[in-house]
Amino acid sequence: MDMTSPQAAGAAQTDIAVEITGLDKWYGSFHVLKDIGLSVRAGEQVVICGPSGSGKSTLIRCINQLEQHERGRIMVNSREVGPKVRDMHEIRRDVGMVFQHFNLFPHLTVLRNCTLALTRARGMARREAEAVARHYLERVRIPEKADKYPSQLSGGQQQRVAIARALCMNPKVMLFDEPTSALDPEMIKEVLEVMTRLAEDGMTMLCVTHEMGFARKVADRIVFMDGGCIVEEAPPATFFDAPKTDRARLFLSQIL
Amino acid sequence: MSFLAILAGIFEGFGVTATITFYGMLYAVPFALVFGILQHFTAGPARVVVTSIIEFWRSSPVIILLFVFYYSLPSFGITLSGITVGAMALGLNIGGYGSQSVRAALQALDPGQVEAGRALGLRRLQILALIELPQAFKAMTPTFINQFIQLIKGTALVSLITLTDMTFRAKEISQLQYNPVGTYTALLVAYFLVCYPATIFGRWVEKRVSIEGRGQRDL
Numbered sequence A: 001m002d003m004t005s006p007q008a009a010g011a012a013q014t015d016i017a018v019e020i021t022g023l024d025k026w027y028g029s030f031h032v033l034k035d036i037g038l039s040v041r042a043g044e045q046v047v048i049c050g051p052s053g054s055g056k057s058t059l060i061r062c063i064n065q066l067e068q069h070e071r072g073r074i075m076v077n078s079r080e081v082g083p084k085v086r087d088m089h090e091i092r093r094d095v096g097m098v099f100q101h102f103n104l105f106p107h108l109t110v111l112r113n114c115t116l117a118l119t120r121a122r123g124m125a126r127r128e129a130e131a132v133a134r135h136y137l138e139r140v141r142i143p144e145k146a147d148k149y150p151s152q153l154s155g156g157q158q159q160r161v162a163i164a165r166a167l168c169m170n171p172k173v174m175l176f177d178e179p180t181s182a183l184d185p186e187m188i189k190e191v192l193e194v195m196t197r198l199a200e201d202g203m204t205m206l207c208v209t210h211e212m213g214f215a216r217k218v219a220d221r222i223v224f225m226d227g228g229c230i231v232e233e234a235p236p237a238t239f240f241d242a243p244k245t246d247r248a249r250l251f252l253s254q255i256l
Numbered sequence B: 001m002s003f004l005a006i007l008a009g010i011f012e013g014f015g016v017t018a019t020i021t022f023y024g025m026l027y028a029v030p031f032a033l034v035f036g037i038l039q040h041f042t043a044g045p046a047r048v049v050v051t052s053i054i055e056f057w058r059s060s061p062v063i064i065l066l067f068v069f070y071y072s073l074p075s076f077g078i079t080l081s082g083i084t085v086g087a088m089a090l091g092l093n094i095g096g097y098g099s100q101s102v103r104a105a106l107q108a109l110d111p112g113q114v115e116a117g118r119a120l121g122l123r124r125l126q127i128l129a130l131i132e133l134p135q136a137f138k139a140m141t142p143t144f145i146n147q148f149i150q151l152i153k154g155t156a157l158v159s160l161i162t163l164t165d166m167t168f169r170a171k172e173i174s175q176l177q178y179n180p181v182g183t184y185t186a187l188l189v190a191y192f193l194v195c196y197p198a199t200i201f202g203r204w205v206e207k208r209v210s211i212e213g214r215g216q217r218d219l
Helices: A005-013 A056-065 A088-092 A111-118 A126-139 A155-168 A185-200 A212-218 A236-241 A246-255 B001-013 B014-041 B044-059 B062-076 B083-106 B111-119 B124-163 B166-177 B180-212
Strands: A017-028 A030-041 A047-049 A069-075 A079-081 A095-098 A174-175 A204-208 A220-224 A229-234
Touching: A017 A056, A017 A079, A017 A204, A030 A056, A030 A204, A047 A056, A047 A212, A056 A069, A056 A174, A056 A204, A056 B166, A069 A111, A079 A088, A079 B083, A088 B111, A095 A155, A095 B083, A095 B111, A111 A126, A111 B124, A174 A185, A185 A204, A185 A212, A212 A236, A220 A236, A220 A246, A229 A246, A246 B001, A246 B062, B001 B166, B001 B180, B014 B044, B014 B083, B014 B124, B014 B166, B014 B180, B062 B083, B083 B124, B111 B124, B124 B180, B166 B180
Parallel strands: A047 A204, A047 A220, A095 A174, A174 A204
Antiparallel strands: A017 A030, A017 A069, A069 A079, A220 A229
């Protein structure tokens, strides 16, 4: 499966997909992200975990500027992103995002959900866009739902459509914000399978998730956050079997 | 004069009632959309300006707006026709209410919808046109139809600025016939005959809109 052949070409140009340095963010007086530094190579899969309120979602939402940071520097595909960047919408086209609550467009069919940004943001012809969309719906194994509306799908199917929708834009980086947290247990597996295949194809991925089985199997690196800081960063084997910090040990003892 | 003859006499004013309603909608719908959207988008001083304009039209009694624009403006050298004044005052008053249903429908949408649009690299106005408004229209439709009917009924007030609408005709007839009971009963029936089809049309529109927008999220 080559979901990501164009990504391989992108990787040749630059090795670093996301580079975050000295990132600070406040919600009012609440210091939600504290001096974050994180670098993600093209083709790397990074899982971000940590207790709720630790700032993990906020961190990945800063990468495509759904949240704006106050201090520090974020480079995405070698372009700086931030509140003052005027062509943010162009940079976002190369950064796919999958949300906890899917956020599919309920008034549009599955197919149109997938083609909307292709035709409107990329200016692709409708027919060509539909071919791309059907290709990715095939990849997430629900080509037969193309003409349904989101409400006619199960949660797991909706999330797979959301993944297909993001992939249609041929992103260089994929952000996953707790993609399985709103799903019934029996639907989590089908979504994780799609994500695992995506990772195997070499997609650059940043995933905020509590699915530690997925993290251990797929991630190149685990980033553990607490209180707005990155507390520990390690390969999965090291992180799960021999965490260095007490905070990570406590977290793992509660979650596993 | 038979009841039917009175009714027929009243319907001689239907043309004016329909004209005011039609032109009133031409004021109301654009005003509601533009100001509802502006109120949704603006913040700070700009929003205060937008809100003040809405509140001027929404919070003033229509009858006073009619009198001010029809009887007072000429002394400042601005003369507007009765039809213009009637359509504008009624239309913008209804549009003021309409703007609030536009704003409310936009604000009631899940913020995740806008975020998904942004994450896909759409521009803000594209998100409004392709994602927010189509969904908001569905929520707005019942209120809009209500307000359309309010507007039809509101046109009765233009009889006070000399326009020969259905109400004005009824006043004439009742004075000629010395039959206020029969005449005003006929007038009630006349407005019912005009408004009820609008209600039925409204239900049909609502149904169509909800079929098209089948996709209610259920998580």
